[in-house]
Amino acid sequence: MRPAILFSLLLLLAIASLLFSLTSGSIDVSGQELLAIITGTDSGNELVRQVIMELRWPRTLAAFTTGALLALAGGLMQVLLRNPLADPYVLGVSGGAATGALLAMLSGLGSVWLHGSAFGGALLSMLLVFGLSRGAGSWTTSRLLLTGIVIAAGWGAIIGLLLAISPEQGLRGMLFWLMGDLSNAPMPLGSLPVLLLGLLAAIAIGRSLNILVHGEQMAGALGISIKPLRGFIYLLASLLTATAVTLAGSVGFVGLVVPHMLRLLGMRDHRLLLPAASLLGGSLLVCADTLARTLLAPRQLPVGILTALIGVPVFLVLLHHSRSLHGEER
Amino acid sequence: MSLLSTQALHITIGTTSVCCNLELKINSGDRWCVLGRNGTGKTTLLYTLAGLRPPDSGTIAVHSRALHTLPRKSVAQHIGLLFQDHTDAFPASVLETVLTGRHPWLGALQWESNQDLTLARDALQAVGLGDMETRMVNTLSGGERRRVGIACLLTQQPQLLLLDEPTNHLDIHHQIRMLDLMKEQVTNSRKALFMVMHDINLAIRYCNRFLLLFGEGETLQGTTETVLTRDNLERLYQHPLQAIPGPQGTCWLPQ
Secondary structure (H helix, E strand, C coil), rough: CCCHHHHHHHHHHHHHHHHHHCCCCCCCCCCCHHHHHHHHCCCCCCCHHHHHHHHHHHHHHHHHHHHHHHHHHHHHHHHCCCCCCCCCCHHHHHHHHHHHHHHHHHHHCCCCHHHHHHHHHHHHHHHHHHHHHHCCCHHHHHHHHHHHHHHHHHHHHHHHHHHHHHHHHHHHHHHHHHHHHCCCCCCCCHHHHHHHHHHHHHHHHHHHHHCCCCCHHHHHHHCCCCEEEEHHHHHHHHHHHCCCCCCCCCCHHHHHHHHHHHEEEEEEHHHHHHHHHHHHHHHHHHHHHHHHHHCCCCCCCCHHHHHHHHHHHHHHHHHCCCCCCCCCCC | CCCCCEEEEEEEEECCEEEEEEEECCCCCEEEEEEEECCCCCCHHHHCCCCCCCCCCCEEEEEEEHHHHHCCCHHHHHHHEEEECCCCCCEHHHHHHHHHHHHHHHCCCCCHHCCCHHHHHHHHHHHCCCCCCCCEEECCCCHHHHHHHHHHHHHHHCCCCEEEECEEEEEEEEHHHHHHHHHHHHHHCCEEEEEEEECCCHHHCCCCCCEEECCCEEEEEEEEHHHHCCHHHHHHCCCCEEEEEEEEEEEEEEC
């Protein structure tokens, strides 16, 4: 598919998902009403206006930002580790964030503390892996991967411990956080700029990423300074992930699968792939979150369940119909 | 002035020495061949000359400027390296792969121009893959993938071509075609070739300078006549050889 067509479709999908999210919920809002509220010409129902502007709009934007951050971080992590199985969480950033978040919940602290503590945990984990993987020897990809996976396993054990010792009434909130949940997500005032800057940085190094998939030595021979580039990708991907998990907990699946969906559609140039992944990841999470809060309303589901429930069949259909992974381009 | 020269170059891998006090001068028009047994460090020598790993001591100069002081990008404008093997972790088309060769010539945010595309397509034509540009590289045969690598190197347009076993995976026809192409590059555009080979007879046909790596730091260099004697070759490979006079010089066969 030509990039221009694919981008147009992705933009349409993004707009459609935003409309779907803003108009669905306990109060149904028609497209006309929504338009009137957005443009400020509505003189009528104050309640509807409040629901849209103060509840749905921040949550929708938070969902979009989270999904975009995760898809972008996933795409970067896959190139960094040159491993199609890599996702934003593989090197332990989400484990650190989860430990921070659960500790805050266990101590009964408020949501500001929760977010701060989650972000702190993510940064701690990121620096821990970065520092330890340098070690005595050189900073190789396999050393980074092993260090990250072991640290992630360590966080896993601590998370298990915290769940085991926490009182019954707190467990539900903790499980929701671990599966990814946007019901407490604030307006993403800090995260949106992080996403935009991260996206610009990713596009700027896009051509180097295209070469890095052919191997580090190859990239070196083509004039890329490998060590600074690798460090930069690691820090960028980790920071994006930390921002995402701070917003919504560890929402799974988006970061792993969205970049692959686009590769299956024939998009391989990272200067296009990464912005496209952000659009698709954002749209997917907005749709998933809308379903999470409406399917069993008034009960809310963790959004992480819905991302997988939507993503798995879509991905399998694409994989089944695609030849571009191991065959000729269509 | 030499394209690339080394002074008192010392390289070791672990505890084994690849070369000791190596003084090398690669001039334009030179076609070098590196011969040596497995594990004597031929690839390591290529990587060092390309600046991908630092030497243990000694200096490498590109146009009389120290290699380690040059920005990576300008090194890549002068020196190109064909690797022994190619890794493709994610799908990429043949044309996209060949276009990566333009990287050293493009600004950070610059996209490949039509001129770059033309260069890449010409290179694909030259290696006989002109009709395969939309194929995915991971669906190619070993020999076709090898030729994509060579096309990438042509697109990079370096003055010094470092080739690690360029005839790997190639059939007899393509071995000759690719080596003809490389020789043509050297004679027509004042470039230089420095390649690792295991086929002594092909090397004699295409190269005019030889560097023998005996292991433990001992090296020998010179022209075909001075270096490629039976004594030297038998000592190099530690295997008895038979010389058979052929139409293009002596042919060496293992006994």
